Amino acid sequence: MAGALEGIRVLDCTQIIAGPLAASLLSEMGADVVKVEPLEGEPWRLQAEIIPGESKNFLVQNRGKRGIALNFKDPRTAPIRDRLIAWADVLITNYRPGVPEALGIDYESARRINPAIIYAENTAFGKQGPDAMRRGYDIVAQAMSGLSTSNPNLQNGLPMPIAFAPADVVTGVALAWAITAALFHRQRTGEGQAINSSLLLSALALQAGAREVVALDEDLRQQKLQHLAEARARGATMEEIVRERRRFAPELTGNIYYRPYKTKDSYLVVGCLGPGPRARFREAVGITDPRYEPGFDPARLAEVGAELVRTCEEKFLEKTNAEWLAHLEAFDIACGPVRFVEELFDDPQVIANGYIQEYDHSLLGPLRGPAPIVQMSATPTRIQRASPALGEHTAEVLAEVGFTDEEVAAFGAEGLIGLR
Template structure:
């Protein structure tokens, strides 16, 4: 069936919404056999924006290539099924609040007692310690707490509230990659030593890693500017400044030196980005615009120039000079964009219930352990009967489970 570097690896996934499902999909793309456990009514992302019963597009783009079994984890019989399944598993991928797994007897201590070399990849919102460990959290809450939201500084024009970063769910989707990376790294360690282990990840830790140097502190580097600016903001907040005022203050301080050659411009027929990073590249931009270098920094002049020609005309000149640049695209036009087509990044797949769809192929391309095109996501509970049967449950027993609402 599957091919790829993770062929033969079996993963049991307890997941909902974005991050952990996405991790499971990345691993399935690389050949792992991923069995997703859902509650009998389906996980919440199936139910969000359904276009067919129990099927949503977001679910389908985060769960392809998996098998799906339904289990009511609060029931001891369901827990017994999990423990029986475990014998055959290499990895458990799980996202619950820290207190929940023990209630369902799927915590690391319980499961590693059954299978000593188990790899248990654990995701929480805010980490397993600290005052907020037990708080539920979504991407938006983590954007707020991690500094991403204030750092981005988006403000609603009507009521002054902050806005989330919305072009994607940044903490969620990147945590999907983080969990997949944690899994393959722990698998490598087990391959070398035979040892399993628990790996802890959180949306908050990912969000901090996305910001890196913005969060980093260093007295020598910070004393001239970062610290005084921070102190001014804190003082203004104490004096009663509103959130939009504080954001304005921070932006004026940290983004006052915006580079006029590292931004988007309107053109005659759209918009483009010029992203010159070196003095050399800035000079080339001046050449393209037929501008004197003394005009660098005169942004209104640059804006007036760029709007006189089409995006394509400017790009041709900028590309020729090897200045980093790009047209401003919309997400909806990318699946048929020539660059995407030429790289053959879209793959077609057939969903059991909802027909043909096209998704982006796996993240990585391997020259040796090459990947097959992934199958679509499973309908809810498609594989329950088959999986229980493989554990030795009879048809009657499976029917009894269903009647009791356990599957």
């Protein structure tokens, strides 16, 4: 059976994570994705290489694509660029504002060649405003959006970024989602369109604190802003700021229901959201929580919460991981062991669902990695291929868009394309 996007052609002019991930997700739904790289390869290919020109980072974000190497900056490649745009149903870019225009791959240029094209553009901070031209990566978007300071756990007094690049990953998934909607719209109307996303907006969307009930939250936000201004004015450290901000949410000090615990021999996590699961947790652990009793004084939140944390941490040290997991599951409590990713390759649950699959790379041989993140019964998703070696499909793709073998050879001799 064919994938849902079988026959859709995607021109991927992106680098690093968000854009490449979006294109890779489209490939797993059946799209023919061609990735365009500079002659030396995109930066992610050259970051922590495992063999020359190949890195695990690149393998992860570019699975399922064909690849060509092309010097877009040389005006002599304009005929190649324009034929690729005419060939494509979707064009994805993730440069700073102004760069696509300079390369001739902006929306206006693309739709002059291909009026029905779906043009998906990702930027770091949006196309307008004082930060539009700022260079940005996930770590910068996390910092500027408040995402990195939403985690109260500092390292050496510093707010550390979330390691899996959440702004990039969410943007990649969102772009793929938007592209499929735009393709559906085009199928109904014949109309192409431009899609815009940014790392800043994705990082904002991830945070509950980015949403307000105005009547309830506006005053509290102003109090927090006043505290920040005062703390910075006196030179407070990040540790001091984070500690002082806890007074605005004293209930967080006593989190016993949604967190990891150290046991006698390892670590586990529990997740109890809502009154029912929390009551079962208290029963399972053998504690009472005064915060749930009538007449509790909110002024004691921090004090009582800290004592509950100490009590629960001590109790979890009394039994092994296996003992606690069996005990908590008997009370229908969501819980699980803390693992490292290497343990998942042989995990019975992962194996039973086929979540790790094998495929082949032209230079590295067999690879193993996660299956497509969704499964579909009528239009199945699949891993089409591994990521391309640099320039692996240049000749093949240029032949498909109408260039002769002689023209391709001439482009290569002039240093305009990379051939493997």
